[in-house]
Structure formats: C-alpha cells, structure tokens
Amino acid sequence: DTAVSQTPKYLVTQMGNDKSIKCEQNLGHDTMYWYKQDSKKFLKIMFSYNNKELIINETVPNRFSPKSPDKAHLNLHINSLELGDSAVYFCASSQDVTSGAWGEQFFGPGTRLTVL
Amino acid sequence: DAKTTQPPSMDCAEGRAANLPCNHSTISGNEYVYWYRQIHSQGPQYIIHGLKNNETNEMASLIITEDRKSSTLILPHATLRDTAVYYCIVKDFGNEKLTFGTGTRLTIIP
Numbered sequence: 001d002t003a004v005s006q007t008p009k010y011l012v013t014q015m016g017n018d019k020s021i022k023c024e025q026n027l028g029h030d031t032m033y034w035y036k037q038d039s040k041k042f043l044k045i046m047f048s049y050n051n052k053e054l055i056i057n058e059t060v061p062n063r064f065s066p067k068s069p070d071k072a073h074l075n076l077h078i079n080s081l082e083l084g085d086s087a088v089y090f091c092a093s094s095q096d097v098t099s100g101a102w103g104e105q106f107f108g109p110g111t112r113l114t115v116l
Numbered sequence: 117d118a119k120t121t122q123p124p125s126m127d128c129a130e131g132r133a134a135n136l137p138c139n140h141s142t143i144s145g146n147e148y149v150y151w152y153r154q155i156h157s158q159g160p161q162y163i164i165h166g167l168k169n170n171e172t173n174e175m176a177s178l179i180i181t182e183d184r185k186s187s188t189l190i191l192p193h194a195t196l197r198d199t200a201v202y203y204c205i206v207k208d209f210g211n212e213k214l215t216f217g218t219g220t221r222l223t224i225i226p
C-alpha cells in the first residue's frame with residue numbers, strides 16, 4: 001500500500017550513460033514532482049507535472065527529461081550522465097488545492113544515483 | 117533563496133517538548149508556513165501548516181506570532197524517532213513549489 005514508490009532505490013552507472021528513474025503514486029493525486037538532494041543535503045525542486053502537463057521547470061539541463069505517461073506516473077530520464085548528477089532523487093505528489101486539499105506533498109523513498 | 121531562517125541544530129531530551137523556531141520576517145499576507153521533516157535516508161514528510169492561527173494535529177503544534185514574522189513547531193513529547201532535519205517553508209497556498217532551506221537538525225537524546 002505504498003503511496004509514492006520509486007525504482008530503482010540505488011543506481012550506479014558510468015559517466016556518459018543514459019538512465020531512467022521511475023515513479024508511481026497510488027494516491028489519485030493530480031500533481032507530481034521531481035526533487036534533487038545533493039551531497040550537501042540541499043533539496044531542490046526540478047520539475048512539476050499537473051495532469052501530465054509540465055508546470056515547473058527549474059532551469060534543469062536538457063539532459064534531464066521528465067515523462068508523464070499518465071497522472072499516476074512521472075519518470076525521469078537522464079542522458080549523458082555526469083559526475084555532478086550523483087545525488088538522491090525524490091519523487092513526490094500532491095492533490096490540487098482547488099479540490100479542497102491542503103496541497104501537502106507526499107514523497108517517495110528516493111533513488112540514490114551514483115555516477116562513476 | 118529560502119525565505120526562512122532556522123538554527124542549524126538542536127538537542128532535546130526524550131519525552132520532553134521540542135520547540136523548533138523559525139524566522140520568516142519577509143512573509144507576505146497570502147503566504148502560509150509549512151513544516152516538513154526528513155528522517156535520515158527517507159523522503160521528506162509533511163507535518164503541519166498554518167496561516168495566522170495556531171494549529172495542532174496528531175504530530176505537532178504550530179504557533180505563529182501575531183505579526184507572522186516567526187513561528188515555532190512544537191513536538192509535545194519527543195521520541196527517538198523524531199530525530200530528523202526539520203524544514204520551515206513559506207509559500208503561497210496554491211503554489212506547488214516547495215523551497216527547502218537548510219533546516220534544523222533535531223537530535224532527541226535518550
């Protein structure tokens with residue numbers, strides 16, 4: 001009954017490779033997010049999708065491409081991985097406040113990406 | 117570009133109330149105060165939010181000063197499982213963007 005799930009939990013890969021991280025939420029939420037937490041523990045938003053449409057893009061390199069096949073899934077594809085991409089990536093979801101919800105975000109367990 | 121200031125770390129004895137302060141002197145009238153926490157190696161977890169009235173839920177209480185320039189998150193009976201980094205975030209109610217600062221690392225001492 002996991003609310004927000006991510007796969008894989010750990011990802012170790014070489015520089016230059018392309019990799020994807022998957023995220024699924026079973027909460028029926030309309031909005032999903034990707035956050036990056038670097039080695040200094042700074043947590044920063046990357047993208048946000050609402051009903052499969054991109055609504056926030058925080059100046060992330062073009063190598064990062066989110067894809068939302070439906071509103072329960074938001075995957076993150078990263079091309080040409082660089083050393084600086086090593087971080088923990090968190091997916092989150094929330095319900096629209098227009099529906100009467102508080103808008104709190106529910107986070108997944110994170111994917112630790114290590115680029116060698 | 118977080119709009120809040122929090123002490124970097126605090127300790128609290130197990131069973132006592134943990135009071136975590138947050139300054140947000142530039143808060144605007146339509147911005148809410150949200151609190152999240154991140155337990156080691158886990159995703160952040162929503163705790164509570166408020167606009168100007170004090171709020172309480174099953175996890176914590178939130179006290180917001182009358183001028184709204186600061187607030188305090190209170191964990192009434194801290195347990196070891198409350199050891200985490202606590203983030204105070206100010207944002208518009210309908211704004212999906214959470215801007216995390218450096219937070220307060222709260223350590224509960226047995």
